[in-house]
Structures are given as C-alpha cells and as structure tokens.
Amino acid sequence: MDPFATLGLPRRYALDLAVAEKAHRELSRALHPDRYAQAGASERRDALSRAVAVNEAFRTVRDPVSRAEALMTLLGIAVGDGHEPKADPAFLMDMLEQREALAEARASRNAVAIADLRDALRATELGAQAELAAGFDSGRAAELVGKLGELRFYRRFIDEAQAILDDLSDCASTA
Amino acid sequence: MAYSDKVVEHAENPRNVGTLDKSDPTVGTGLVGAPACGDVMRLQIKVGEGGVIEDAKFKTFGCGSAIASSSLATEWLKGKTLDEAEQIKNGDIVTELNLPPVKIHCSVLAEDAIKSAIDDYRKKQAAKRAST
Secondary structure (H helix, E strand, O other), X not given: OOHHHHHOOOOOOOOOHHHHHHHHHHHHHHOOXXXXXXXXXXXXXXXXXXXXXXXXXXXXXXXXXXXXXXXXHHOOOOOOXXXXXXXXXHHHHHHHHHHHHHHHXXXXXXXXXXXXHHHHHHHXXXXXHHHHHXXXXXXXXXXXXXXXXXXXXXXXXXXXXXXXXXXXXXXXXXX | OOOOHHHHHHHHOOOOEOOOOOOOOOEEEEEEEEOOOOEEEEEEEEEOHHHEEEEEEEEEEOOHHHHHHHHHHHHHHOOOEHHXXXXXXXXXXXXXXXXXXXXXXXXXXXXXXXXXXXXXHHHHHHHHHHHO
C-alpha cells in the first residue's frame, strides 16, 4: 500500500507536516462514520476500512524512519532485518561513546548534560533527514539504506535520552 | 512482550559488564550494531596461553534480549579456546534464552560480536608476528 497516495501527498521524503496533517484531518472527516449513518452496510464498511488506512498512512509518513522505509519499499529496495548493510565501525564507535556519555549523565542525574546530548543527536538526525530528502529527490535512494540505519540509531538514542529526562523530572516532582 | 525468565535474569543481573584495554595485544574487541533497531554492542575477549579465553567483557546498549544475549555469550566464552568460541551459534543463544522470533536478531548480533572480537584478536596477533 502507498501511504502517500492514500493521503494524496507527493511521493517524496521531504514532507510538509502541516500539509500531511491537513490531508489526514480532511480525509478523516470525510470518512467519519456519522457521514455514513444512512449508507448501506457495505458502503459503511468501506468507509471504515478507508478511515483505518488513512490513519495508518498518516502514522507512516509522519515518522521520519517509517517514511523512509515506506519510500524504499515502494521503490523496490529491501529494508529491515538482514537486508541492510552492517553499520560502519567508526559510526558505531561514535554511537557507543555517546551512549556511554548518556549512561554517565544518567548515573549522575545530570539533566542538563542529558538534554545537551539529546539536542546534539537531534541536530545530527535533522542533518541525516536532509541528506535522505536530497538523495530521494535525486534518485539515489538505493545508496541511502545505510543512512536510514543511522537514523534508527539516532532515534533510539533520542527516545532513550527523553525517557531518562521524563523519569528524572517525575522523580523530582514527586520528591 | 513477555521475556523469558532467563532473559530477565541476565538483563537484571548482567554478567561481565565492563571494558578491557583495547590496545592490549591479547585483547580482541568486537563492535557491532543492528541497523534494523539501533542497538549497539561491544564484546571483548582476553586471550591467554594456548589460545584460551581468560576473560570476556561486554557493554550493550539495547533491549533486554540484546543485553541477555551478550551477557550469556561472555559467560560461555570464558575458558573456551578460540576455535571452540567460533562454534558458538546464534541458535544456541536463542535456545538457551528461549528468545521469541522477533528477538532472534539480538542473538545474531551477539554471534557477530563474538566473531568480530576473535577476528580483531587474530589481526592483532598477525600484525605482531609481522613486525617481529
């Protein structure tokens, strides 16, 4: 299934989130069960399954990782377990060092250091997304599978840093 | 998702977490990552006389299954010769930890880390022989 077509969006990596949100909102409204209250059973079922597809498509395009995966799949490029190149050793070394820095900041409950690490990785993530956008637009998608892998490492790190920060602020507010 | 008891046990009490001196010529370091999920794993072995693994350490940033897989791998590695260590297969880890299909890649990562550590040690030894 093509999530871009489902939402009536151009099949591109660069995404205007506001446009995607608007498309999702309008389609969801048009397919709302209330509008089909008088319709026949098969028409109602059809509208419902289209509404589900619209939600799923929006979730896919909204996320930078799953958007890249969807585009690659549409282009016939295999992604996921066993299809992707091994990460570059220098890249892994860098990620490991960042992870160790995060673990240290967590152990010393240093929220500022954790936020700094998160923000630095966010900047790196945005850079990787810009590279993906340019690469997809110039038809070099097949060369970008490694970059997609890097994006997952960044995402994983950022999610973890955020979870630690949330945890620290929960503890602080209940203390 | 429910983890097996053995995974929980290793994830909560990981064995052999730590670092060996990677510039030591008797230490082999394996650094691997899983692009499909973003886990990073470092596994190190220290090889003594007769090619027997004296010590093994790991550091894994990832899910409980990845931590348990590497923790188990270091336990298995100690006391083995390099040739024996090379025989460890990810399937052995899957069986021991009762990993579900979605977590098999964690055991693959651990096997990769073992191979990569052995490889690093052998390269160091070959370089040492070449320079003497």
